[in-house]
Amino acid sequence: MKIVQIGHAGHCGYAYPGIKSHAIEFTGLSAGSAGLETEGIIEFAESLKKRGFEPKIYSDWKEMLDTEKPDIAIVDPWYNDHGKISLYALEHGINVFCDKPAATDFETLEKIQRCDKAIFAAMFDARTNPAFKAAKKAIKEGRIGKVRMMDSRKSYKLGKRPAFYSSRETYCGILPWVAIHAIDWMKWLSGEHYTDLTGAAISRLDNGDNGDMDITSAAQFLMTNDVIATVTADMYRPMSAPTHGDDRVRVVGTKGVVEVTDGKATLITDPDGVIELENEPAGDIFEDFLARLSGETNHLTKESCIESTFWALKADERARERFEK
Amino acid sequence: MKIVQIGHAGHCGYAYPGIKSHAIEFTGLSAGSAGLETEGIIEFAESLKKRGFEPKIYSDWKEMLDTEKPDIAIVDPWYNDHGKISLYALEHGINVFCDKPAATDFETLEKIQRCDKAIFAAMFDARTNPAFKAAKKAIKEGRIGKVRMMDSRKSYKLGKRPAFYSSRETYCGILPWVAIHAIDWMKWLSGEHYTDLTGAAISRLDNGDNGDMDITSAAQFLMTNDVIATVTADMYRPMSAPTHGDDRVRVVGTKGVVEVTDGKATLITDPDGVIELENEPAGDIFEDFLARLSGETNHLTKESCIESTFWALKADERARERFEK
Structure with a gap:
């Protein structure tokens, strides 16, 4: 090859x-x-x-x-x-x-x-993350019952961004570049599909002199089975924070809540209370892609990548309205 | 008296x-x-x-x-x-x-x-909470720079709700009853004011046979100085969770992030990294009210209570549109 x-x-x-x-x-x-x-x-x-x-x-x-x-x-x-x-x-x-x-x-x-x-x-890499995989496993096993609501966080260190981030001509914005990860992982974790965008916002103020670059954002969706899914994404994580990205998700179900924070997945259910889940082995999205080429798996399908992209673009379109009035 | x-x-x-x-x-x-x-x-x-x-x-x-x-x-x-x-x-x-x-x-x-x-x-009681007060103090002292984004969580145990929660005739819904706390505390913490509602959603499915009662919700706002503020509120917290309510807020600023979780406030700034803030003494909103009667303080003003209520009602109005189509 x-x-x-x-x-x-x-x-x-x-x-x-x-x-x-x-x-x-x-x-x-x-x-x-x-x-x-x-x-x-x-x-x-x-x-x-x-x-x-x-x-x-x-x-x-x-x-x-x-x-x-x-x-x-x-x-x-x-x-x-x-x-x-x-x-x-x-x-x-x-x-x-x-x-x-x-x-x-x-x-x-x-x-x-x-x-x-x-x-x-x-490249939706959260699908290979050990803690996200542990959360996915718990959901699939029915430990939280039916998924009802999800909220996600993406927070990155700004660092020194290349010049192309400064213009909408070359940079797609924070919702399709950063929040899109969460849009994808909420779909992947829950097995639900997006049906409506109910809110979106971006801000470009105080963006470290990066031109038109968005620095904060939020998006909110409805999914199949009346699931509410929300995400915030920003680039204000302090440089001295322990990790580059603060990736979080909470999945609220009818019987429990699973939450990924700091690379660990935690489950709350009755009657056991709070327990920490064991991380799953890390995956590899390129290996998944190669497996698809040889017809072995159906992971990370085009349809799924397109759906996540579509709703990220819808959110960005809505959020940009206020700049284009 | x-x-x-x-x-x-x-x-x-x-x-x-x-x-x-x-x-x-x-x-x-x-x-x-x-x-x-x-x-x-x-x-x-x-x-x-x-x-x-x-x-x-x-x-x-x-x-x-x-x-x-x-x-x-x-x-x-x-x-x-x-x-x-x-x-x-x-x-x-x-x-x-x-x-x-x-x-x-x-x-x-x-x-x-x-x-x-x-x-x-x-009765906006989060204003008296030791950890929320610690976060407020850090923000007021400028430790996170300018406030740019906030996200909040309210998650309650459902327990046995009185019958009046089952009807919209008698119960105002989760956004004006639960999320309103976060709507108020984000205003109080940041000193900003709401300028626009950019999204709202509620769901009533799987609500433990409580009629028309909302069980999940999300709302998203813009504030003065281009601050984005979001909240999710739900009643799915498992009964065996350590506390009745899982009240959280993260306030993202230009120079740092302060976050309240599990009754503790944590600050991340450069170059110090993550530090836990000391809780402030608990306040008492009724004492604040009495002080207002005697002209001593300007806490918890009517204008502030009205503003928080107004935006909670706006969010509820938007979220209910889908049920009223």
Whole structure:
């Protein structure tokens, strides 16, 4: 099998252990729309050498896909280019392992949905997290009864964000980039599906001089079976906090509550009270993707990635209304 | 000073230590609109005896107010009667210590707002909580910089709810009864004011056979200075959980985050990382109310109680739209 990579703006690294262990040929690396220099592709290629990868460098991603005709493309350009590049690859029969969101406009998202020439997955990595997997297991075993409400938190350290975060032309916003993880994990944890957006908000004030970048956000949804799902996402986590991201979820059921905080899952049920659940083994989303290519599993389906992206875009669209009045 | 009480559906008990310590005469007890028997007033009067109070029992609250002409009325009938009774008392120059919400319709709320014949306060007790006070102190001292986002949780044990919770005719719903606490404390903690409701949802499924009672809810607001404020409230806390209510708030600022969980306040700032704050001494909202009567303080003003009630009612109105289509 042959793999290529377009851009390195996000989480391309998820693929590297699997590329190694499956001896996949890593034959090409290209820039997205912004170009080799702006995206720091040459320097990035140097860092890949240390991992034992020496892909040929292309300045044009289309030329690379047409020339290399790889089995898989890792799609990790500036986020607003995810959709366009994924769609081109899929239409040329190339399987796509793309960072989230799957696209940043509804039209491209729908085209990706419809294209069945190749396999598509977006990088929803919480599904591999040991504590989230422990929560999922408890829910699946019926320990909290029926799921009724969920609330999630994503809080990141701001650090030094690349310049492309400063403009809506190149950055998709905090709801499709950060909150989308929670939108996906709440669907995955509960087995429910989104039916309505009931609220969304973003703010860009005091964003560390990052132009139009959102720094706080909230979104609220209804799901099948009358489940309420909410998320807040922000980039104000202090640098000295113990972890980069403060990922939390609470799932409230008819018979109990399961909650993930600080990498641990806790369950409250009657009559046992509060117990800490044992973490599950970590998963690997790239391995799941490879398994899909060989027809082995049905994890992280395109439909599921598209649904999470769709509702993140809906939330962003609603939240942006106030800036566009 | 003379005090009377109407109903005992909620948190009338907040007043009793102050009635004792200030030697206020507790001269009358009446039912609200539902009547002596339905409201269990006779049995309740027995329980008051054990506290050393022997008020005269009235079946009609108006007659009691007109006869006793008290300085203060504790207004604690079924929640949908709060507004009507408070307004009558205020218009007759009687100071009102009322459970929240201040009213359950906008018209009565506005009349209470306009009436300046007596002092009004609603029972927003989180303002007296040692951990919430510690968080407030940290915010006031500037330790988290400017407040930018807040998220809150209210989760109660369902237990056995009185029958009046089953109907919208008598119960105001979870947003004005439960989430309102968080709506108030986020305003109090931040010093900001609500400017817009950006989302609200309630659900009544699987509510333990309590008729039309809401069991889950979420609301989302914008505040002055572009602060986003969210709350979820539910009644699914398992009976074996360590506390009746799981009250939480996280306040995210430009320089740090303060969070109240399990009765403790935690601060994260640079460069110190995570530290636990020392709890402040517990307050007493009835004492604050008495201090307002003697002109000593400006705590828990009518305007503030009205604002919290107004936005809780707005959220409820929005959330109910889906049931009324």
